[in-house]
Amino acid sequence: MISPVPADPTVVHPMPEQPRVVLLKPLITSSLIEVGEFSYCDDPGHLTAFETRNVLYHYGTEKLVIGKCCAQGEGVRFTMNGANHRMDGPSTFPIPIMDGSWSEHFDLITGRGGP
Structure with a gap:
């Protein structure tokens, strides 16, 4: 039997008999x-x-x-x-997301920064 009440879009489990x-x-x-x-x-x-x-x-x-x-x-x-890795450096290793001096100087080796 179809319920006369519209479905509620704010409930987490819309079909209690299907908990997954x-x-x-x-x-x-x-x-x-x-x-x-x-x-x-x-x-x-x-x-x-x-x-x-x-x-x-x-x-x-x-x-x-x-x-x-x-x-x-x-x-x-x-x-x-x-998930994408930069392709303009010496490696596709994600250097900029690592802490420390590696990430601080990455723009120098890719030509995107520096003095």
């Missing part, structure tokens, strides 16, 4: 992730960890936007721009 299905919008805390109403994830293992387990390398300012009524299957991953 969660609506994403109520779970998101990052201002860099936008999820439309009724988009859900089916994940039996880590239901409420979508931001940390499914959105990878989210170090920059880019925004992840997931529309309304989108289904994310088990194991889906969003690889953000932070």
Whole structure:
């Protein structure tokens, strides 16, 4: 029987009989992730960890936007721009994200800075 009451987009578990299905919008805390109403994830293992387990390398300012009524299957991953490595230096090793003098002088060896 179909319920006369419309679905609630603010509940985490829209189908109590299917506990592995969660609506994403109520779970998101990052201002860099936008999820439309009724988009859900089916994940039996880590239901409420979508931001940390499914959105990878989210170090920059880019925004992840997931529309309304989108289904994310088990194991889906969003690889953000932070996974890219610069190609204009002596190596693709991510020197700038390391602390210390390496990151302080990287622009000198790529020609992007210095006196």
